[in-house]
Amino acid sequence: MATIELQGLEKRFGEVEVLRDVSLTVGDGEIAALLGPSGCGKSTTLFILAGLYQPSGGKVLFDGTSMAGVHPKDRNVGLVFQSYALYPHMTVRENIGFPLVLQKVARPEIARRVKEVAELAGLGELLDRKPSQLSGGQQQRVAAARAIVKRPRLLLMDEPLSNLDLELRARMRREIKRVQRETKITTIIVTHDQEEAMSLADRIYVMQGGQIQQGGDHRALYERPANRFVAGFIGMPSMNFADDLTLAKDGEALWIESGGRRLLPISAGGELSVGDLAGAVLGVRPEHVAVSPAPAAGRGVAARVVDLVPEGRELVVGLELEGGLEMRSIVPSTLDLAIGQVVSAAIDEAFVHLFDREGGAAVHHGGHSRAVAG
């Protein structure tokens, strides 16, 4: 159990820069997730924490102590790979006990602790099997049990659930959370699955291009994305973006237009009416694009239904606004829609985000976001 800190971590493989100025803090007993698409550097960060890779620059601190030059075996870190990496020539009992054997723990003590951890992981009857005789979920448990048996200061998991089917994944997620609550081991999970990150972690670090884009809890990431990448990456289906923005006046009403076509009405004197729209990209989440079957009227704009994806409770609607702008919306599946139908799509300015067109940094979050996360 420890507080983990990365300060300005850099990693280069030859000419290739894999990590750039990665800094983060994980509190004692917390679960953090490194979330990002493949190749973003999240696994590299994990392996540096484990000591398997040497950083090219920056610091790794465990409880304030630098880990530079400390061999993996001396870091007291538990590591779980996506492939589990169980030792095929050992039984489950030997696999789990291996770290203790290396620590030269006395035999009866090993037996006791293996039994204890095996029970915690629900592996009671499987101790004498070989890894090849186990299912994927069971192998996952063995890998986790082996990683925590020595009571590590830090537990690292690299895509721990990616090889499991959906139902099992949900169950294992709950179990990881339960075991972590019971053991209070500081844990860092690497994943590309935002659902996994959100359901497991107290704090999520979104990574892209070898850099941390944003760190925060799931609501902060969702409601107040720091930049366009995070906004697009977090949330399924992803955020809608509109480009080429201008401000238009129609009598008393103010409209934001995209490509010369009306997108949404805004109130006069608000932030949006004075901001620099030309240098911005507008983002709005699908659930904040309200669809009503009646044709465009009042605050809505006309849109044609081009795609319908039923997802049980909800329906993901693909819309084509006048002028060709495509958007997605989520509506209750009770709403009766047909492809080709012309509907009204309404966006409320309270739910709108603006991002800098060049750098992608967020320049404005709607009033709703600020109310939630402020």
Add this chain to the structure above:
Amino acid sequence: MTGEAMRGERGARATIIVGLVLLSLPLIASYLWLVLASFGDGHDLTWGIFPTDYTVKHWRFLWDPKGAGGDLPSIWRATGNTLFVALSITLCDVFLATNAGYVFSRWQFRGRGPLLAFTMVLHAFPSVTLLVSLFIVLLHMGLLGSLWGIVLVKVALQLPFSIFVMKGFFDGVPWESEMTALTDGCTRLGAYRRVILPQILPGIAAISIFSFLEGWKEFLFVFAFIFDKDSWTLSVYLQSILSRGSVVDYGIMAAVAVFYMLPVILFFLFTQKYLMKVQLGGVKG
């Protein structure tokens, strides 16, 4: 399954077995002849293969140093030499091939691909073509006439194949396995010994068997590079029985041949399950 279907299946099986037995009959017959001839006394035979009288006099060489003829050294001496050659080749080959295989499998270094391909090319040379040049090399190294010279040459020729096999086995051990071992508390060497080595044991067993057999059966180099009878191995010993004088004593020849074969057959019986595991893993990366 109905009785009829069962009978049908049995019939098919019986046909296959009979066919296979017939096919292997010439082979079985020649080995049978060899064993029988080593115990036969005189030239009288029943059915052209079974001797009428039996004796152990051809096997005299086992207890009588001059048993195979006064001009030959003791068979035990030759057996010792053969064992020395076979075991030395095996030890050197396993040691070098596991280390090289690990490096080829795990390390990305400049020229790795060409080097790997080149080792295979080396293996493609028929040893006869190298005979003269090897003679000169051994001469200058002062190893001509020494069994160490034979070991050196055989290991060199055997290594490419063994390295290739071992690389395949190392490729089969995931990187994660090694890395987990490190975080579990192993040193690099400890991870190799406790985690990797147990997983490549079938590979080591396989190349051991191959190298041992290569050494055990080696004839050409011993024939060409060894001049002292005291350094003969069994293959040259056997050949000398066949080639001396004008009359070949088939009784002694057969007895020596059976004696030469026996360890290999026993060895093979106990290790064939490892041989079955050999896979020539493709070149990755």
